[in-house]
Amino acid sequence: MFDLPPPLLAAVAATFFAAGFVKGVTGMGLPTVAMGVLGALISPLTAASLLIVPSLVANIWQLLAGPSFGPLLRRLWPMMLAIAAGTVLGTSWLASGDTRLTTAALGGALVLYSGYTLLARQLSVAQRLEPWLSPVIGAVTGMVSGGTGVFVIPAVPYLQALGLGKDDLVQALCLSFTVSTVALAAGLGVRGVFQFDNLALSALAIVPALAGMGAGQVVRGRISPTAFRRGFLFCLLLLGVEMLARGLA
Template sequence: MSDLSPWLLLVTGLTFFLAGIVKGVTGMGLPTVAMGVLGAIMPPVAAAALLVVPSFVTNLWQLLRGPGLGGLARRFWPMMVGIVAGTLAGSSLLAGGSTRWTTAGLGLALVAYAAFALWGRQPKVPSRLEGPLSPAIGLATGLVTGGTGVFVIPAVPYLQALGLPKDDLIQALGLSFTVSTIALAAGLAWRGAFALDGLALSALAVAPALAGMWLGGILRGRVSPTTFRRWFLAGLLLLGVELFAKAVLRG
């Protein structure tokens, strides 16, 4: 991405500021919002490259704040291996230049995530199934990440279904998101789709993302998280439908 125009800088900064607010209020959603908005105005591979640095910084902060990183890493390493493998394999879709189907996939991922969060009944995963399910969930998450740049499906519903304590859940999400971000960066670099100028612009997005998280933390105490979350997910659902329709009708 060589066109670092004032318009692009402004849109990128505002997008990550908004995404940071969502993450500050809800604890997640930065990559989902960023990919949804930027994916509507640029190729998904370019949007994914911009996502890397702010996503890594914010998720690493979330990961390191938790109480039991060592235990979670030992418990979920098969899932993390699956995420890496799936992302490296799926990154060929983002980097392949066929933006029609990656945009459609991004739209479907947003719709699936928003619909599940709005209307899905929270499933429960028995402990005896965690061993065989974790690698499969990781692989599926990685394929979605590599193909769309969004790494919440199916990792977030799965981790929620395990019934983890609140602090462990937040840290486990941070672990999954951090590994996904690193794997996505590696996959794009491997495919030659992660240029240095994109990395520079991605680094510039850290400041507005952190500012948004700070503001989101303030809003969390003043706005009902349930109300905010409901409107946020409804907007995400509409955005996903728009992206999918635009990609399909393009052909």
């Protein structure tokens, strides 16, 4: 990968800075932005291999920095277990190299959800439904994550519908994304398609990703919960439009 021309290496660095900034503000978006941009320049498998290390480091950083790791883990562990299993199974789609239809469907779902929530009342999930709904959401999220390399549907709308506070929502997202990242790497490795020769460049991508995330966290700390929610949903809408366009191109 170090044989890449300097303009492409610069594009990789800029992509991870932008992806880190989005994650710093919203708690999500690093894999989605990275896959969206890099997928237009290199193969999806190569892009997925590159995002593993910076995504894992960024998520663990935000996860451990939050105030509610223990309570969230006790509440969400069935969902996390289902995400891991679903992601490993779903990597068969990504390994096939054809993710256009699944990416387009994922983008369409994001557009519909974020558009509805921006224009209508906030969705909510009753706590009594969590014991059976969380594993279902986790399994579907895992299959989508394994098939597309992005980790947002339906986990992100579901976690937001639980009514978590701003910081707890970011931490819950990071917990979900950390599990998805590890499971994605494991699934690709089991299928013999993980590109280990890209790990060095993936590790170097940590620097721009963390720099972007730090800048995004500064912005997040200065906005109100209402502005944060609207910005969060707007980012979902933009990510959905990007994935829908890429999948249908």
